[in-house]
Amino acid sequence: MNDSATATVALSALKEQLQTSKRELDQLTLDRNDKFKILQSFIFSLSIACKGHNPELDNKLAKFRRQFDDYESLKNSIADVVDIERLLKNQYHQITISLDNSRTSLTNITNQLLRVTSLPEVVKKELSYFKQDLNKPFHTVWDYVPKLEKLSLFYEQVIELQFNIDSKLDLTPKYQLLAKELLRLISELEFRNEQRDKVSTIQAVLNGEFTADDLLSAYNAIISLLVENLVREKNSAQEFLSALNETLTVVSDLTFTMQNNDAKNQLSKGKLDKKIQGYVGEVESAIRDTNDLDFLKLQVRGQLDQLKTALAHKSEIEQKEKMQLQHSFQNMRNEIGGLSSELEVYKDKLHELQKLNQTDQLTQLPNRAALEDRMSLEYQKLKRKNGNLWVAVADIDYFKSINDKFGHSTGDKALQVIAQVMKNALRDTEFVARYGGEEFVLLLPNVSDNDISPLLERVREKIKSIPFKFKDQRITVTVSIGAAKVHFQEKIEETFDRADAALYRAKDESRDRVIIIS
Numbered sequence: 001m002n003d004s005a006t007a008t009v010a011l012s013a014l015k016e017q018l019q020t021s022k023r024e025l026d027q028l029t030l031d032r033n034d035k036f037k038i039l040q041s042f043i044f045s046l047s048i049a050c051k052g053h054n055p056e057l058d059n060k061l062a063k064f065r066r067q068f069d070d071y072e073s074l075k076n077s078i079a080d081v082v083d084i085e086r087l088l089k090n091q092y093h094q095i096t097i098s099l100d101n102s103r104t105s106l107t108n109i110t111n112q113l114l115r116v117t118s119l120p121e122v123v124k125k126e127l128s129y130f131k132q133d134l135n136k137p138f139h140t141v142w143d144y145v146p147k148l149e150k151l152s153l154f155y156e157q158v159i160e161l162q163f164n165i166d167s168k169l170d171l172t173p174k175y176q177l178l179a180k181e182l183l184r185l186i187s188e189l190e191f192r193n194e195q196r197d198k199v200s201t202i203q204a205v206l207n208g209e210f211t212a213d214d215l216l217s218a219y220n221a222i223i224s225l226l227v228e229n230l231v232r233e234k235n236s237a238q239e240f241l242s243a244l245n246e247t248l249t250v251v252s253d254l255t256f257t258m259q260n261n262d263a264k265n266q267l268s269k270g271k272l273d274k275k276i277q278g279y280v281g282e283v284e285s286a287i288r289d290t291n292d293l294d295f296l297k298l299q300v301r302g303q304l305d306q307l308k309t310a311l312a313h314k315s316e317i318e319q320k321e322k323m324q325l326q327h328s329f330q331n332m333r334n335e336i337g338g339l340s341s342e343l344e345v346y347k348d349k350l351h352e353l354q355k356l357n358q359t360d361q362l363t364q365l366p367n368r369a370a371l372e373d374r375m376s377l378e379y380q381k382l383k384r385k386n387g388n389l390w391v392a393v394a395d396i397d398y399f400k401s402i403n404d405k406f407g408h409s410t411g412d413k414a415l416q417v418i419a420q421v422m423k424n425a426l427r428d429t430e431f432v433a434r435y436g437g438e439e440f441v442l443l444l445p446n447v448s449d450n451d452i453s454p455l456l457e458r459v460r461e462k463i464k465s466i467p468f469k470f471k472d473q474r475i476t477v478t479v480s481i482g483a484a485k486v487h488f489q490e491k492i493e494e495t496f497d498r499a500d501a502a503l504y505r506a507k508d509e510s511r512d513r514v515i516i517i518s
């Protein structure tokens, strides 16, 4: 092949290559334009979604959408894109600030709602949880909107409550008295553990703003709880009574059978005795009327044989009688044994019931009934031995605000802790009872005039230093204490009244203190 032919072949190959590259380039351009269309539509939607936050940004985006027509136009829009990016960053910063501001306003509104004293405990609890939730920052408006919705629901509840309060204002003083009376009764009654939640809710309702309907329902609920308790007690008494009844029936049946058997035996024995007497009589007359000795012997032997049979029969009857008696006694012993174990169970139940009746179910301290027993016991001891006896009344300060702020169940827990601390601060010979609500009574025998103040100050300090933490808040709970010494020839109830008066003085003198009247 000459040079020119070689060149022609190479040129044709080059042409071929050029054609292929052109086709590939066309395909690439087509591809790019398709992708550009997708990107364009995406950016359009995105820019429309950003609309409405800032007029400057809206204008820039509108201009950008108009210009952003094809791939080539992109280079003319670079300056605008940089501008838009700056505005977007600025906008994000603004949104973050305004979301934070909204969070603060929601918290302020929640705090105001929490200040509505008549709010039911449950709503208060929900609101406090909601408030805690507001501590977490919002990242987008979508975090904020549901919170706003929730808050409006709370508002609705509060407004509804305000309406109820209006109708509540119609409550006559008589209703208020009835509520007070019910609260007093509740504090004196004992409820089982599983009933306590219900009772606390009723107490919370009656201590707050309530309607006539609430009062009726409260009475209704307390009566149902009491009836429930009565039925339980009645059932256990009935179980025992029916067991007793069964046993008595069996014992009476047995006695009847024994009497019957005895009567039958007596009859048989009577007949036998008659028979025996008959034989003896016959022998006597035979001896009297007969001179023939052999005939007499024969007759006597016959009579003696009959007598022997009759006597054997008699001893058989007596043996049978003895066995019957033993059997009956055994049966009776078994029945009475069963009855006495029933009695033991019942005694245990009674003991349990008695313990339950003497123990405050919430704090497990002795209750008011136990206090009364112990008071008369200590008083009698005092009369016998001539020592010292102090009565102290302790009352938690501002306890209502603990319930109001943190809920009744937190209040209950605080009562339990304080009760334990109080008990542990005393010696075994000293006594503390829950008198009711947030009030405790201490009986302190054999404490000298010099020692009483340090003792009660120690109790007060111990309670004050309990590290209560409610809902992440460190709370100091204090008590006020009033104490009085039993005077010569004074009734202990009078001492109690003087201690109570001292407590009121302690409360008056800004609380968290001990006042002692000797």
Ligand SMILES: Nc1nc2c(ncn2[C@@H]2O[C@H](COP(=O)(O)OP(=O)(O)OP(=O)(O)O)[C@@H](O)[C@H]2O)c(=O)[nH]1
Pocket: 200, 203, 204, 207, 362, 395, 396, 397, 398, 399, 400, 401, 403, 407, 408, 409, 410, 411, 412, 415, 436, 437, 438, 507, 511
């Ligand atoms: N959680 C709880 N609260 C109780 C119980 N018994 C009584 N309370 C509450 O104790 C509170 C007593 O309140 P107040 O008599 O006003 O006395 P306080 O708030 O302690 O104020 P001062 O005694 O004057 O310092 C009320 O809110 C009662 O509901 C109970 O068993 N559990």
